[in-house]
Amino acid sequence: MENTVIKINNLVKRYGDLIALDHLDLEIKQGEVFGLLGPNGSGKTTTINCLLSLLSFDKGDIEIFGKKMTPVSYDIKKEIGVIMQNVTVFEELTVYENIDYFCGLYIKDKAKRREYVEEAIKFVELGDFRKFYPKKLSGGLLRRLNIACGIAHKPKLIILDEPTVAVDPQSRNRILEGIQELNRNGATVIYTSHYMEEVEQICTRIAIMDKGRKVAEGTKDELKRMIKNTETITIEILDIPDNIAKEIASLPHVYDTDISSGKLTVYCSGGKHNLTRVLEVLQKNELSFGRVYTELPTLNDVFLEITGKALRDKED
Amino acid sequence: MQVFKAMFKVMRSRLPSALIYIVCFFAISAIIANASTKENKFEASRLGISIFDEDDTPESHALTDFLKKSNDIVEIENDRDIIIDSLYYKRIDYALIINKGYAERIKAGDTSELFGSYHMDDSFSVVYMGQVLDEYVNSVKAYISMGKTFDEAVTSTEEVMSQNAEVNMFRADNGGNSHFSVDFAGYFQYMPYILISIIISVVSLVLVTMNKKDIRYRTSCSCLKESSYTFQLFLGSFLFVFVIWILFMIAGMILNKEVYTGRAWYAVLNSFIFSIVVGTMAVLVASFEPKDNVLNLITQVLGLGMSFFCGIFIPVEVLSDKVLSAARFLPAYWYVRANNMIADITQFDLNEVIQCYLIQLGFAAAMVIITLLVRKVRYSGAAIGTAVKKAAAEH
Numbered sequence: 001m002e003n004t005v006i007k008i009n010n011l012v013k014r015y016g017d018l019i020a021l022d023h024l025d026l027e028i029k030q031g032e033v034f035g036l037l038g039p040n041g042s043g044k045t046t047t048i049n050c051l052l053s054l055l056s057f058d059k060g061d062i063e064i065f066g067k068k069m070t071p072v073s074y075d076i077k078k079e080i081g082v083i084m085q086n087v088t089v090f091e092e093l094t095v096y097e098n099i100d101y102f103c104g105l106y107i108k109d110k111a112k113r114r115e116y117v118e119e120a121i122k123f124v125e126l127g128d129f130r131k132f133y134p135k136k137l138s139g140g141l142l143r144r145l146n147i148a149c150g151i152a153h154k155p156k157l158i159i160l161d162e163p164t165v166a167v168d169p170q171s172r173n174r175i176l177e178g179i180q181e182l183n184r185n186g187a188t189v190i191y192t193s194h195y196m197e198e199v200e201q202i203c204t205r206i207a208i209m210d211k212g213r214k215v216a217e218g219t220k221d222e223l224k225r226m227i228k229n230t231e232t233i234t235i236e237i238l239d240i241p242d243n244i245a246k247e248i249a250s251l252p253h254v255y256d257t258d259i260s261s262g263k264l265t266v267y268c269s270g271g272k273h274n275l276t277r278v279l280e281v282l283q284k285n286e287l288s289f290g291r292v293y294t295e296l297p298t299l300n301d302v303f304l305e306i307t308g309k310a311l312r313d314k315e316d
Numbered sequence: 317m318q319v320f321k322a323m324f325k326v327m328r329s330r331l332p333s334a335l336i337y338i339v340c341f342f343a344i345s346a347i348i349a350n351a352s353t354k355e356n357k358f359e360a361s362r363l364g365i366s367i368f369d370e371d372d373t374p375e376s377h378a379l380t381d382f383l384k385k386s387n388d389i390v391e392i393e394n395d396r397d398i399i400i401d402s403l404y405y406k407r408i409d410y411a412l413i414i415n416k417g418y419a420e421r422i423k424a425g426d427t428s429e430l431f432g433s434y435h436m437d438d439s440f441s442v443v444y445m446g447q448v449l450d451e452y453v454n455s456v457k458a459y460i461s462m463g464k465t466f467d468e469a470v471t472s473t474e475e476v477m478s479q480n481a482e483v484n485m486f487r488a489d490n491g492g493n494s495h496f497s498v499d500f501a502g503y504f505q506y507m508p509y510i511l512i513s514i515i516i517s518v519v520s521l522v523l524v525t526m527n528k529k530d531i532r533y534r535t536s537c538s539c540l541k542e543s544s545y546t547f548q549l550f551l552g553s554f555l556f557v558f559v560i561w562i563l564f565m566i567a568g569m570i571l572n573k574e575v576y577t578g579r580a581w582y583a584v585l586n587s588f589i590f591s592i593v594v595g596t597m598a599v600l601v602a603s604f605e606p607k608d609n610v611l612n613l614i615t616q617v618l619g620l621g622m623s624f625f626c627g628i629f630i631p632v633e634v635l636s637d638k639v640l641s642a643a644r645f646l647p648a649y650w651y652v653r654a655n656n657m658i659a660d661i662t663q664f665d666l667n668e669v670i671q672c673y674l675i676q677l678g679f680a681a682a683m684v685i686i687t688l689l690v691r692k693v694r695y696s697g698a699a700i701g702t703a704v705k706k707a708a709a710e711h
Contacts, residue, residue: 052537071536078539088530092326104318105538149534 003030004066005157005188006051011060013046013212020046021057022212028190028205033183035203036192037299043212044192045085048161051190052082064157078106081155081187085162087146089134096121096130099148106153120152123178140171147175151182158182159190164198176202196299206299210307224297227305228255232297233266233275235282236290240264244285251277264289319526319535319545323552326525330518337517338563341510345503345571363387363409363441366402368394375419378470382452383412385478399434409441410434412449423466427453451477501659503568504583508590508628508648512619514560515594516601519553520611523602557595561588582658582669589676590651596683597647603690622648632656647679 006028013021021043028034036044049055051062053071062069064076089098099117107113121127124144134142143163151158160179164172180202183189193199199206200220207217216223224230240259248264249257253271257264268274275294282289365387369376383389390408392398402408413432421430431449435442452473459469525531526549535545565584569575576584601614623629625639626648632640643649654672656662 054533054536072541074539074541077537080537082534082537084530084534086530088534090322090326090525090531092329092525093322097322097325101318101322102534102538105535105540 004028005030005032005064006190007061007063008047008051009061009063011047011050011057011062013043013050013055013057020212021050024060024212024214026207026214026217028188030188031183031186032205033179033189033191033203035199035206036190036209037194037196037199037206037303038209039194042194042209044194044209045161046212047209048159048190048192051159052077052080078153079156081150081153081158083147083150083158083160083163085165087134087142089142089145089149091134094131094133095126095137095145095148098134098145099152102149103152106155116152116154120148123151123181124148125174139166140168140174143167143171143175144178147178151187156187157190158187161192162194163191164193164195172198196303200299208299208303208306210303215306216302220299223299223302227297227302228269229267229297229301229305230270231268231274232295232301233268233278233292234295235264235266235278235292236262237264237282237287238262240287241285244281244287248278248281251281254278317548319540319548320552323522323526323549324556326522327518327556330521334514334518337510337514341506342567342571345506345567348502363444364390364407365410365412365441365445366390366392366399366408368411368413370416371414371418373419375422375466375470376414378467379414379418379452382470382474382477383448385474386448396434403434403436409439410445412445419466422453422456423460425457425461427457448477500568500572500574500580500583501655501661503572504587504655504659505652506628507564507587508594508626508651509619509623511560511564511587511591511594512597512622512648513615515557515591516598516615516618517611519556519595519598520602520606520615521608522556523549523553523599524605524611527602527605553595553599557591561591579658579664582666583655586651586654586658586669586673586676589673589680590647593647593651593676593680593683596680596687600683600687600690603687603694605694622646625649627652627656647676650675650679 004027006026008024008026011021011024012019024043024047026047036047038044046055050057051064051069053069053073064073065079067073067076069076090101093101096117099120100113103113103117103120107116121130124147126141126144126148129137129141134145137145147160147163150160158179163179164175167175176198179189179191183202191199191203203220205217205219206223207214208223209215216226218226245257245259245264248254248266251274253268253274254266255269256267258267259265266274266278275292279292365383367380367383367389369380380389390402392402392408392411399408399411403411411434413434415429415432418430421427430453433442433445435445455473455476456466456469459472460466464472536542564587565576574580597618601611601618606614625635625643626646627635627643628648632652635643640649650672653662654669654676657664657669657672
């Protein structure tokens, strides 16, 4: 039976005229890996800060584990692990001492804490670096240390705020695998990111945010079903006459086409043999073409169709 | 007590620089104490003298031998110009001529025209040699008149004059404060600079680290109560200040080879109160979260600034009234003022000393209040909100 871990009801957070969170509703069930996806400034971190009572809010309610969350809800906080966007460790403490410090904020028993710290070190594979100071660690290892500090006390709810920013692909994969493992071990996870691939890869349910609002919510398949696009066909072709382009555009299930930079892009909605039909038109008119590939819709397409803009910033 | 323990782990990084301050201060204090101890010991002066014995009798030889025991005899030619040059260039302090007929006159009880001399006018050596020769001659004369032979009279005189009185040095002070020596007063005088340097550079750095925004948010997310966090930070800071203060008190006794008695305890209390003031100063500095290099700069400005303006490095007597008027707004001024009274450099008045203590504590209270105000602004939701708003606006 799925229990509700977090319930956010009608949450509003304003900074003067700026509405950071606009009547946000969220419900996260136990055992989920819940993704908060949105561009920078969409309200993801503000949501997390409100959730953790680091920020006061203007309106709404937040319940965690069925209890109202307040700054002094220490019994709730005890069950939450937080991995901040910035690496939050002491430069003056070793890897072991850092994990021990943050674990010690929750676990008083020394023997138990030692065991938990060792498990966390093993989990993030930092065994060889336990006596290293953070400045001696690479970016990827630092991120792993950051995670170990957040999960060492074995929380039931883990909140990860963009934990893979500026991390190499190898470390990123290791981190994502780790998050899935934590989830398999019973933790409910909230994962915020503006990397849609990561969210697609690990999240069981996703909320897309923009300008403080939740614009869509569901599993990745549900989200993709919300939009018209089901398949995007791209064909490398040097030149295509207008009449042939029109013929392709009029094919069943094709709702849009685009010809630019030596590529023909065909957007389809539904249908099973769209690629075959497009290629038949090109072959019938004896047009030569290069590489052909099809793509299923991404969360970026979802975001693009819902908000009219791309999910990711250009620099990302 | 995770926060408390973490504080001392963070302190490790700052201990080398703190140790440099401590070692330098102790080394300088040891040198000063050592030099000062030598100055305080009484030692009879030895003069460089030349003796020209024109009588050349056993009696005159006896006098020469007596003078050799307590002075350095310098052999120079019996020539007026050479003698005057030697006096001028301080090769000798005094040139004694034992006149011909010395033995006969002294045996006859006639002490006139026994000696001639060359000396610099108004010099200490003239008075000293005059006293020695008078005492010798009068003593010999007295023993001879008592019926002793000349040899017996000389022996008795030498015995009497070679007896040394036990001399103890006490500083002339206004209140007869023999419990607080010059060395101790000096030790306490320079202590504020070192206390400021060590406490601010270490405590502020640790507090800045513990209160870094991310660390603080992360800690706020945990089940550690805010009050417990603040208490542990306070306890850690206070313990460090206390340990440093105790260290200086113990070192003070060792270096000056004295124990605290009588009025010295007022100085001990004064230094303890000042340590607390510096501790609160460190907390206030930390609340502005300065970067490491800025923190070093602040430490030096506060340490050197107060030392020069408040009479730590420069005696209060030579500071201008304007400087002293401004210095009244600094806690070190009141520390030095109390210390000067305790050391009898100025008139001791217990009520005024207590007033100085209270004013220093007032500074401490003021700094705590300012710190709370700064923290309220910096760590309030509004501050976080401003940061988030700024970030949001950028996107």
